[in-house]
Amino acid sequence: MSSTLSLKTEFIKGIWKENPVMASLLGLCPTLAVTNAANNGLAMGLATTFVLLSSSLMISALRNFIPHQVRIAGYIVIIATFVTVADRFLAAYFPVISASLGPYIPLIVVNCLILGRQEAFSSRNGIGRSLLDSLGMGIGFIIVLVVLGIIREILGSGSIFGIAILGDWFTPWMVMILPPGAFLTLGILIALANWYNDPSRSKERGTVS
Amino acid sequence: MTEENIPQAQPEQPETPKKPVKPKKDPRAKLYKPETPLILASSPHFHTKDTVPRIMWNVVAALVPATVLALVYFQWAAVGIILTSVSSALIAEMLVNRVRGESFTIPDGSALITGLLLALTLPPSFSLGGTALGSVFAIVVGKHFFGGLGYNIFNPALLGRAFLQASFPVPMTTWTWPLTARYADVDGITAATPLGLFKFEGVTSELSGLLTGNISGSLGETSAIAILIGGIYLLIRKYADWRIPLSFLLSTFLVSGVFWLISPESYPSPVFQLFSGGLMLGAFFMATDMVTSPVTARGAWIFGAGAGFILVIIRLFGGLPEGVMYSILLMNAFTPLINRYTRPKFFGEIRA
Numbered sequence: 173m174s175s176t177l178s179l180k181t182e183f184i185k186g187i188w189k190e191n192p193v194m195a196s197l198l199g200l201c202p203t204l205a206v207t208n209a210a211n212n213g214l215a216m217g218l219a220t221t222f223v224l225l226s227s228s229l230m231i232s233a234l235r236n237f238i239p240h241q242v243r244i245a246g247y248i249v250i251i252a253t254f255v256t257v258a259d260r261f262l263a264a265y266f267p268v269i270s271a272s273l274g275p276y277i278p279l280i281v282v283n284c285l286i287l288g289r290q291e292a293f294s295s296r297n298g299i300g301r302s303l304l305d306s307l308g309m310g311i312g313f314i315i316v317l318v319v320l321g322i323i324r325e326i327l328g329s330g331s332i333f334g335i336a337i338l339g340d341w342f343t344p345w346m347v348m349i350l351p352p353g354a355f356l357t358l359g360i361l362i363a364l365a366n367w368y369n370d371p372s373r374s375k376e377r378g379t380v381s
Numbered sequence: 382m383t384e385e386n387i388p389q390a391q392p393e394q395p396e397t398p399k400k401p402v403k404p405k406k407d408p409r410a411k412l413y414k415p416e417t418p419l420i421l422a423s424s425p426h427f428h429t430k431d432t433v434p435r436i437m438w439n440v441v442a443a444l445v446p447a448t449v450l451a452l453v454y455f456q457w458a459a460v461g462i463i464l465t466s467v468s469s470a471l472i473a474e475m476l477v478n479r480v481r482g483e484s485f486t487i488p489d490g491s492a493l494i495t496g497l498l499l500a501l502t503l504p505p506s507f508s509l510g511g512t513a514l515g516s517v518f519a520i521v522v523g524k525h526f527f528g529g530l531g532y533n534i535f536n537p538a539l540l541g542r543a544f545l546q547a548s549f550p551v552p553m554t555t556w557t558w559p560l561t562a563r564y565a566d567v568d569g570i571t572a573a574t575p576l577g578l579f580k581f582e583g584v585t586s587e588l589s590g591l592l593t594g595n596i597s598g599s600l601g602e603t604s605a606i607a608i609l610i611g612g613i614y615l616l617i618r619k620y621a622d623w624r625i626p627l628s629f630l631l632s633t634f635l636v637s638g639v640f641w642l643i644s645p646e647s648y649p650s651p652v653f654q655l656f657s658g659g660l661m662l663g664a665f666f667m668a669t670d671m672v673t674s675p676v677t678a679r680g681a682w683i684f685g686a687g688a689g690f691i692l693v694i695i696r697l698f699g700g701l702p703e704g705v706m707y708s709i710l711l712m713n714a715f716t717p718l719i720n721r722y723t724r725p726k727f728f729g730e731i732r733a
Contacts, residue, residue, distance in 0.1 A: 343549060
């Protein structure tokens with residue numbers, strides 16, 4: 173029932189091996205929708221990680237008190253609470269980012285990544301382990317969103333984090349900041365990751381994984 | 382029968398092995414070589430002479446008239462775009478071959494066609510860097526991401542063009558006059574296409590310009606006659622299914638004709654619809670792509686009719702003046718479905 177991995181593995185697994193986006197394809201809606209700039213990707217990643225950490229803490233602490241039959245509803249109430257906190261916090265202190273993310277901050281509540289981790293992990297493990305797991309998953313999520321945001325921002329706007337780095341000679345590829353650009357970039361990234369993880373490839377190199 | 386008859390017949394037999402009769406020359410004899418006593422092969426047992434390179438090079442030949450006219454009308458602009466597009470398609474094909482560890486597929490001509498078709502659909506003033514990008518996208522994403530020639534769902538050249546259209550919407554819809562049609566006192570060289578003129582300014586163009594191609598538009602789409610010459614060559618050699626262009630043009634004509642009959646003032650005539658924009662190029666050279674169009678005869682009719690319907694709807698009610706690219710791409714997406722529903726009966730099959 174509860175996880176028996178070493179604490180280090182528990183933390184590391186979310187970054188690469190069980191990365192929520194690259195390996196489990198969870199949380200694709202914010203991944204595809206808000207990564208048209210690196211800033212937005214980072215903000216969305218941080219907000220999601222905050223919600224993930226806080227709900228994991230809460231749910232792993234309450235895991236023996238929440239009745240099994242109503243657990244999903246219970247999880248959603250807890251998640252929604254923290255999403256509201258994140259939403260109001262961003263609106264108060266980072267109004268620009270809050271405006272550019274629009275409805276996607278409230279929509280964190282339906283991010284499968286968060287509910288998935290609660291159902292699969294926090295409801296079965298202690299507080300420490302759950303926090304490690306959530307932190308790893310959150311960092312993995314942030315990395316993917318920022319990488320995706322950087323690639324799309326460079327090609328689609330010629331800048332990184334809002335700073336123009338490509339000169340006037342570069343005509344931005346507008347498609348990259350539109351939805352097709354998100355699908356294309358994410359698809360190529362996942363293909364590269366699968367190619368890298370391909371066991372048959374490591375056999376060719378003479379190593380056993 | 383008496384018993385004497387049998388011994389009489391027997392003495393003759395021992396003689397024959399001594400003098401083996403030379404067997405008559407059987408034309409089949411050479412099939413029965415001792416080392417291959419029996420040839421076992423699964424179907425197909427009949428082969429045509431058509432190979433992928435042969436078909437592809439014929440399509441290239443069919444594109445010559447349109448390419449020549451593009452060079453005549455747009456001169457150095459056309460030379461630059463066509464050379465850039467074709468060479469980057471070939472280089473991309475070579476690199477992908479290398480990465481995938483397969484044999485070089487440049488000689489089959491398919492990458493050349495993709496590059497050439499893409500070039501013919503671009504506006505003459507388009508940048509060379511953008512052309513190369515679209516061409517590489519067409520080959521790498523449009524063709525090889527799906528598994529290479531024969532596995533691609535969408536026509537690679539059109540996918541490359543769609544990528545450019547989404548990336549650079551303004552340059553992709555900025556048209557220039559052919560050099561042969563520029564007037565000395567015109568202050569600019571940009572000009573709307575006949576379809577754009579009608580859509581945004583309500584001006585119809587003369588049919589003679591649409592036929593000869595002395596109008597603004599993409600490199601290879603302006604002259605209906607040049608494309609028809611190449612297209613009919615393809616149909617005669619049976620390298621393109623005649624049903625697809627016919628049903629595509631017919632459906633465009635009929636659907637736009639209905640609108641024209643309803644209100645001749647607000648909708649262009651069906652003849653104008655037929656000969657303007659990229660319809661001829663699309664109908665003869667892109668919709669007929671063997672890989673991305675249905676294999677059955679009924680499917681071909683459905684494919685063309687659907688494309689024509691979508692085309693007219695986009696042209697009349699969409700935001701863009703031209704819709705050939707999207708109409709063909711959309712029908713490409715439907716092709717597997719059409720193939721499934723038009724599957725011919727097996728011999729003797731009874732369907733429930």
